Amino acid sequence: MMNVAVIGSGTMGNGIAHVFAQQGFAVALIDISQPALDKALGTIGKNLDRQVAKGSLSAEDKTAALGRITTHTSIATGVQGVGLVVEAATENVDLKLQIFRDLDQHAPQDAILASNTSSISITKIAAVTKRADKVIGMHFMNPVPVMKLVEVIRGYATSDAVTAQVMDLSRQLGKTPTEVNDYPGFVANRILMPMINEAIITLFEGVAGVEEIDTVMKLGMAHPMGPLQLADFIGLDVCLAILRVLHEGLGNPKYAPCPLLVNMVMAGRLGVKSGEGFYTWG
Ligand code: CAA
Numbered sequence: 474m475m476n477v478a479v480i481g482s483g484t485m486g487n488g489i490a491h492v493f494a495q496q497g498f499a500v501a502l503i504d505i506s507q508p509a510l511d512k513a514l515g516t517i518g519k520n521l522d523r524q525v526a527k528g529s530l531s532a533e534d535k536t537a538a539l540g541r542i543t544t545h546t547s548i549a550t551g552v553q554g555v556g557l558v559v560e561a562a563t564e565n566v567d568l569k570l571q572i573f574r575d576l577d578q579h580a581p582q583d584a585i586l587a588s589n590t591s592s593i594s595i596t597k598i599a600a601v602t603k604r605a606d607k608v609i610g611m612h613f614m615n616p617v618p619v620m621k622l623v624e625v626i627r628g629y630a631t632s633d634a635v636t637a638q639v640m641d642l643s644r645q646l647g648k649t650p651t652e653v654n655d656y657p658g659f660v661a662n663r664i665l666m667p668m669i670n671e672a673i674i675t676l677f678e679g680v681a682g683v684e685e686i687d688t689v690m691k692l693g694m695a696h697p698m699g700p701l702q703l704a705d706f707i708g709l710d711v712c713l714a715i716l717r718v719l720h721e722g723l724g725n726p727k728y729a730p731c732p733l734l735v736n737m738v739m740a741g742r743l744g745v746k747s748g749e750g751f752y753t754w755g
Contacts, residue, residue, distance in 0.1 A: 474498055475556030478580075480548070480572060482506075482513035485589050486561035488617025491517045492646045493559075494541040495530070495618075502544050503551035510544040517542065520618055548572070552580040557642065559611055561589040564714060569593055570601050577602035585635055587611040591711070592662055592718040595628035595655045605630035609639050612661060613648075615706070623650045624661050657722030662715050669712055670731055672700035676751075677733040683751045701751040705744030713738045 474497055479490045482504040490502045490513070504510050521538060524530035530538075545551030552558055558576055562568055569590065576586050586608045588598055599608035610626025623643040627636055636652060643650035653660045672686050681689070687699020696703075704712050713735065719728040737743075737750065744750030 476501070476554055478503055478552045478555045478558045480504075480551075480558065480560040480576075481562040482509050482544075483561070483563075484615060485613060485617060487513040487516050488520075488615065489559050489561055489589065489613055490542055491520055491538070491618050492613075492648075494538040495521070495534070496646050498541065500542045501551040501555065502542055503546070503548055504544075505546060507544070507546055510546070514539070514542065514544065520616075524618070548575045549579045552576060552584070555580060555584055557585045557587060557639075559587045559589055561613075564591060564593065564711060566593055566597075569598055573598050573601050573608070577604060583607075585609065585639065587639065589613055592658050592715045594657075595626050595631070599628045599630055606632040607635050609635055610655070610659065611639060611643070612659065614661070621647075621649050622661070623648045624659055625650045625652050626655050626659050627652065628655045658715060658719045663719060666712060666715050666719060667728065669700045669704045669707075670716055670728070670734065673704070673731040673734050676701070677731050705750035705752055705754070707744070708746055709734060709743045709750055710738050 476499045477493050478501040479486050480503050482502055490500045494500045502510060502513060518539060521530060521535040525532055525535050558580055560572055562572055569588065573586060580586065586602065588595060588610055589612055590610060591612060595608060595610045599605035602608055605628065608628055609631045612624035612626060614620035614622050625636065625639055625643065640650045640652065658666060675681060675686055676683060683701050687701050690696045690699045713730050716728055716730040741747055742749050745754045748754050
């Protein structure tokens with residue numbers, strides 16, 4: 474079984490490390506901050522405990538999974554001997570490009586470099602490396618241990634062999650991989666974000682209130698949470714950034730972010746992470 478490195482120990486990174494470790498992969502979890510890494514290990518432990526509590530994982534398997542995760546504060550040491558790197562750092566283009574330059578320099582030459590980006594072009598990321606055929610998108614959904622989808626994004630130069638390997642690795646994680654091409658927002662966010670934006674426009678125009686809009690979509694369309702609650706979970710800043718990628722990249726005014734979303738982000742109302750978005754969070 475290949476060794477894996479995960480870059481970034483935030484919500485997505487710790488979820489990705491969790492599922493790889495649970496399925497038997499040795500995982501190097503890499504972040505610049507040791508306290509962030511320690512916090513991530515605590516979160517993974519708690520999420521594994523939920524699975525133990527409901528009987529889908531034994532206590533021994535939990536301990537074994539945690540034992541497969543090592544933490545590192547340097548890319549150069551963390552990626553030694555790995556076959557796959559999954560980058561899940563902050564969604565910032567310049568940061569990601571720098572990480573991929575570093576990965577290309579330090580990871581074994583045949584290692585696959587995957588990004589969990591939700592909307593940055595895989596082709597653009599691949600172009601800063603000397604192995605564009607081995608760069609691919611592995612877009613996990615939050616919460617990673619629960620959600621079955623991995624959106625596998627082929628960049629312009631991603632090879633068939635690497636795509637097949639990543640599809641297979643995703644299946645080994647118990648996920649259902651879905652292959653898509655590299656265009657703005659891929660498939661998941663190209664469809665999800667216009668729905669969230671429309672929900673915000675519906676609120677902005679006074680058609681209905683927050684809870685009414687979410688209730689219609691929850692009970693009327695069997696969505697597990699309404700679009701405004703989901704936006705709070707994703708982060709309103711992330712929603713805005715993705716809508717801007719769609720708007721610019723596809724050049725169609727239908728993707729223009731609702732002015733209310735822009736204002737809320739400027740006001741620092743980012744959803745769950747700031748304590749306040751469309752709802753107030755504890
Ligand atoms: N780790 C392990 N297990 C977890 C977990 C975690 N982090 N979070 C939740 N669970 C488990 C719970 O233990 C529970 O298990 P059982 O049902 O077996 O007891 C189950 O998941 C459901 O959790 P809860 O009962 O606490 O809550 P819920 O029924 O409201 O479900 C939810 C929570 C799964 C998050 C559900 O509300 C949901 O599906 N929400 C929508 C999620 C979604 O749309 N995600 C995609 C966001 S978009 C994205 O990620 C990509 C992007 O690019 C923006």
